[in-house]
Amino acid sequence: MNFNHKHKVISSFNVPTLGMIVGLSDVEFGFKKGMVLKSIASKRYWEIQSRVIHSSFEQRFYSETEIVTHTNIRDINALKRREEIINSLEYNIKPIGHNEKPNLNEFLVFSVTVAVREIYKVIDIYEDFLLLDTNNGDTGVLNKKYVSRNVQIGDYVRHCEHKIHDLVDEFGNFIMR
Missing domain, CATH: 2.40.30 (Elongation Factor Tu (Ef-tu); domain 3)
Incomplete structure (x- = not known):
């Protein structure tokens, strides 16, 4: 911000x-x-x-x-x-x-949430956006169109060089869905 x-x-x-x-x-x-x-x-x-x-x-x-x-x-x-x-x-x-x-x-x-160096936990899913925990006590939003449609609450998101961001575990390891 x-x-x-x-x-x-x-x-x-x-x-x-x-x-x-x-x-x-x-x-x-x-x-x-x-x-x-x-x-x-x-x-x-x-x-x-x-x-x-x-x-x-x-x-x-x-x-x-x-x-x-x-x-x-x-x-x-x-x-x-x-x-x-x-x-x-x-x-x-x-x-x-x-x-x-x-x-x-x-x-x-x-507000722009870009998960370049960190991974963010998905804490809620809205119509077009994901609500993310940014690890500093604040939240961020990310448009759902940039993440796999299989994303769920509790998943983690990491920035990817491609158009779609990666779903990862809490340690940053890639999850295939």
């Missing part, structure tokens, strides 16, 4: 047709679909689904997946206040392993 690039939650709400929306400050280059945010305070995770665009005047980034919305005239003042905050953008997010939205004023950081 990079704590130097924190993003403050300036709005957080659910929209029946779009799902969970979060407004973040200090977004410089946009966020790609599939990137994972982690709360510094609650340790919860969310996956970026798309950027929410309200007007054609908003800054856009090539790498982002976008949803264009029509703003209700009653919301214009809120939109102006949001645009006054430097580099604030809204994103559609999906919770990983819970149903909570981020809290106002909490900080989110991007």
Whole structure:
């Protein structure tokens, strides 16, 4: 996790047709679909689904997946206040392993778990992600598409040079399934 690039939650709400929306400050280059945010305070995770665009005047980034919305005239003042905050953008997010939205004023950081030198124990399995114990009292997530579909809770994962990570035992010995 990079704590130097924190993003403050300036709005957080659910929209029946779009799902969970979060407004973040200090977004410089946009966020790609599939990137994972982690709360510094609650340790919860969310996956970026798309950027929410309200007007054609908003800054856009090539790498982002976008949803264009029509703003209700009653919301214009809120939109102006949001645009006054430097580099604030809204994103559609999906919770990983819970149903909570981020809290106002909490900080989110991007979370990348790469098991390059260590092995990580799988402690829970969600729809698209594995929850990993990173051996330092913290957790990490890894997209299931990078691990054998036979992965189970209690297995260990080690980084592999190929696209799929290895399933190993607690000593790092390769397991064939």
